[in-house]
Amino acid sequence: MAKQLIVDLHIHSHFSRATSPNLTLEHIYTACKTKGINIVATGDFTHPAWFKELSSKLVPTEQGLYALRNASQLDSAVPLSCRDNLVRFIYSVEISTIYTRHGKVRKVHTVVVVSDHTKAQKLNAILQKRGNLAADGRPILGMDTEELLKIVLSVDENALIIPAHIWTPWFGVFGSKSGFNSLEEAFGTYARYIYAVESGLDSDPFMNQHKADLGNRTIISTSDAHSAQKLAREATILQCSLRYRDLAEAIKTGDSRFVGTIEFFPAAGKYHLDGHRGCNVKLHFQQTKRIGGICPVCKKPLTLGVLYRINELEKGSVTDFSKSIEYIVPLADIFRDIHAVKSASSVSVVKDTGKAIEILGSEFNILRHVPTSHIRKAGFEELAQAIENMRSGKVVIDPGYDGVFGNVSLFNPSGALPQANQLHIF
Ligand SMILES: [Zn+2]
Ligand SMILES: [Zn+2]
Known part of the structure; x- marks a missing residue:
């Protein structure tokens, strides 16, 4: 094969x-x-x-x-x-x-x-x-x-x-x-x-x-x-x-x-939900519909995101979905989360990403295949934990909207949305 x-x-x-x-x-x-x-x-x-x-x-x-x-x-x-x-x-x-x-x-x-x-x-x-x-x-x-x-x-x-x-x-x-x-x-x-x-x-x-x-x-x-x-x-x-x-x-x-x-x-995609970046308004499509698609702050039409459009357009009958789907977070973003730094190109993130790849193989190999027990054994305890959560979908996502990427948190699987999120989520 x-x-x-x-x-x-x-x-x-x-x-x-x-x-x-x-x-x-x-x-x-x-x-x-x-x-x-x-x-x-x-x-x-x-x-x-x-x-x-x-x-x-x-x-x-x-x-x-x-x-x-x-x-x-x-x-x-x-x-x-x-x-x-x-x-x-x-x-x-x-x-x-x-x-x-x-x-x-x-x-x-x-x-x-x-x-x-x-x-x-x-x-x-x-x-x-x-x-x-x-x-x-x-x-x-x-x-x-x-x-x-x-x-x-x-x-x-x-x-x-x-x-x-x-x-x-x-x-x-x-x-x-x-x-x-x-x-x-x-x-x-x-x-x-x-x-x-x-x-x-x-x-x-x-x-x-x-x-x-x-x-x-x-x-x-x-x-x-x-x-x-x-x-x-x-x-x-x-x-x-x-x-x-x-x-x-x-x-x-x-x-x-x-x-x-x-x-x-x-x-976490940057047009997932609806909203206005400049007005700090982020809405789910049902909320957008309820208020007629108009921004409550500036009274102009909202940027309608992907979820809105998918729900707006004609639906077909769904047959059994037989293809594999694997959700990932890029390795550098995982280390950014581990080090609690803003940029995935910061020195500590670049260094750890390189080290993990050197020891464990390519990024996709680490994210998709390497058993977390091996990742732990290689000395990457937090990475192993993050990958366990990622593979089992135990993540908390602060959704993206109007050109702003969302955030995937791998270390807060049962918690609330990150405190840093000061936006009005209607
Ligand atoms: Zn394009
Ligand atoms: Zn607005």
Whole structure:
């Protein structure tokens, strides 16, 4: 039987707006090694400078997959415990389309994964006539997403076209600000070519399966990383051969090769609940409905979050959900909690994260597989306790809203919400 592969189909390079300069191929490679990601998106392949770099630094290995040239030179910086982890790249980009459809302005983000370097090159040649691809690693195109889909399929019939973070208010295909109510409304008859959607940080596959037109589609998770540290905060688990075609089929069919997803706790996503950040107002969707969606402080419409939209849109019948879902908290965030510091990049957190990986293996290995008795034996008592709570879902979540991330507390499993929360929760 094929080995499980951890796949991340949506990340960004340093050429995308608001991303870290550490999103270079070299940093992405070493981060994937130490986090335990096997197949990672190139991200941003439509950007001319990034594509040039991809063309010179990536070498073809298995069908549609690529290795970093000279990767072995980087391995001396990778802990021994992670050196055997296989890392491959796959051509992928997120495209932002802004257009008018059915009389409303729409803003939609879509992940496009193509079969190989040649297909990426062909797609770039067409899209460069339609917008300034050099302006942003995540290009903004003034075209209907349905048209984008047609162009992509005309270049590569095996491409994957995956609506990104589908529920986020801005740029989600079902978002409250500029999205649609169904995939049919967004893509017309071409909706049948949408085989998979990305649940985003604020929702999980359980929440998504209730939506009528998602019942027969695969729900994937990706990191959508804007820095190397954020790689692996969500991912997809496949059990298939190392070939693009097999990977794409696994995602299109959602058959037994699609094992499941690794999830951020959705309530901690930054658009989970409704509210106004500036007014310190945070509401559950039922409360928002009761007050007519208007902010009690500033009297303007509230930013409606993911939970609101999921409950607002048409529900389908739920069949048995057979895929695995694992909820995780990134290792650095666990150590941030242990050390009671604000930043996951503080010295003590970085040091302990590195030490744990050196002794116990990759981040995903620690979070998902290493028995907590081993973690204890290695001298990480608090980490073992946190991981026990995380794996059994004994967490307290202060939910996210209106662009503010929530907080997952792993050490207060039966307690009340953290005292630091001074917001009005209506
Ligand atoms: Zn996006
Ligand atoms: Zn307000």
